[in-house]
Amino acid sequence: MSRFRTDLTYDDVTPKEVFLNRRAVLRGAAAMSAASILPLQASARDFAGGETPNKLEDIKAYNNFYEFGTGKDDPAKHAGQLTTSPWSIKVDGMVDRPGTYSVSELIDADDIEERIYRFRCVEAWSMVIPWNGVELNKVLAKLGPQPGAKYVAFETLVRPSEMPGLRNNSIDWPYREGLRMDEAMHPLTMLATGIYGEPMPNQNGAPIRLVVPWKYGFKSIKSIVRISFTDQEPPTTWNMLQPREYGFYSNVNPEVDHPRWSQATERRIGDGLFARRRPTLMFNGYESEVASLYEGMDLTQFY
Numbered sequence: 001m002s003r004f005r006t007d008l009t010y011d012d013v014t015p016k017e018v019f020l021n022r023r024a025v026l027r028g029a030a031a032m033s034a035a036s037i038l039p040l041q042a043s044a045r046d047f048a049g050g051e052t053p054n055k056l057e058d059i060k061a062y063n064n065f066y067e068f069g070t071g072k073d074d075p076a077k078h079a080g081q082l083t084t085s086p087w088s089i090k091v092d093g094m095v096d097r098p099g100t101y102s103v104s105e106l107i108d109a110d111d112i113e114e115r116i117y118r119f120r121c122v123e124a125w126s127m128v129i130p131w132n133g134v135e136l137n138k139v140l141a142k143l144g145p146q147p148g149a150k151y152v153a154f155e156t157l158v159r160p161s162e163m164p165g166l167r168n169n170s171i172d173w174p175y176r177e178g179l180r181m182d183e184a185m186h187p188l189t190m191l192a193t194g195i196y197g198e199p200m201p202n203q204n205g206a207p208i209r210l211v212v213p214w215k216y217g218f219k220s221i222k223s224i225v226r227i228s229f230t231d232q233e234p235p236t237t238w239n240m241l242q243p244r245e246y247g248f249y250s251n252v253n254p255e256v257d258h259p260r261w262s263q264a265t266e267r268r269i270g271d272g273l274f275a276r277r278r279p280t281l282m283f284n285g286y287e288s289e290v291a292s293l294y295e296g297m298d299l300t301q302f303y
């Protein structure tokens with residue numbers, strides 16, 4: 001982990017211990033009236049520069065998950081009915097071990113860790129979220145991408161009986177996202193299975209969702225049922241809808257505005273209505289880790 005921030009105080013704790021420790025802490029905290037932030041920071045690895053994580057209640061109440069409606073409170077209202085077990089994920093395309101996998105077949109419990117990341121939505125709000133999950137590269141390595149595979153594409157479940165938002169036919173379902181292979185293999189990219197040591201809340205993308213902390217939130221696709229390996233840049237939902245507003249890369253960039261609003265600042269959820277907006281950081285604060293992926297690319301063209 002030395003390639004990341006040096007302010008990680010608990011590097012000697014193995015990921016599994018971190019996760020189990022967090023569960024124990026959480027049981028203790030639940031016994032108290034308010035869950036305290038301090039025990040969390042003692043068990044999680046901080047990739048958010050020491051910023052205070054949002055409260056679980058905020059993380060679960062203010063969401064984008066269009067399969068359940070377009071309102072920020074629709075996922076919390078409607079996602080409870082989603083059946084997340086059993087769950088299967090189809091793996092196909094340019095890969096040595098295609099097939100249909102359960103979550104536990106894809107993810108080794110020993111690889112689960114807890115990381116606090118900044119999360120920046122393209123609509124200029126942000127949160128700080130303690131995710132539980134694994135580095136995506138560990139899962140991809142198990143599947144065996146073939147040398148010709150240049151991209152990984154993801155799809156979300158389409159189940160109209162449980163997802164009222166699918167009636168909105170302005171989106172060509174399933175929700176789709178994709179990453180270039182080097183982005184997918186980057187150690188900051190996670191497949192997340194929980195938040196604050198609890199199983200992933202349905203509204204946040206249970207049972208398994210992507211987390212790419214240096215990109216706008218819409219790249220972090222929820223409730224994944226398909227992972228495909230391809231040599232072509234895959235179609236992605238927001239780019240299909242509004243190519244001028246949403247590019248394939250979607251890296252957080254305070255210097256490249258959305259055509260309809262500035263990306264220079266953001267509103268932190270939970271800060272209160274009159275709080276000062278915060279400056280948005282290049283690559284959401286992960287510049288030293290990820291800028292090299294885009295060397296030589298004009299970021300105003302590849303937005």
Ligand SMILES: Nc1nc2c(c(=O)[nH]1)N[C@H]1C(S)=C(S)[C@@H](COP(=O)(O)O)O[C@H]1N2
Pocket residue numbers: 062063064065066067120121122156175203204205216217218219220221222223
């Ligand atoms: N399947 C699916 N994934 C999705 C979305 C969606 O509508 N459907 N919304 C995206 C957007 S725009 C954001 S900002 C994040 C929100 O994640 P959160 O609700 O866990 O904060 O999920 C992303 N993943």
Ligand SMILES: [Mo]
Pocket residue numbers: 064121122123216217218
């Ligand atoms: Mo978003």
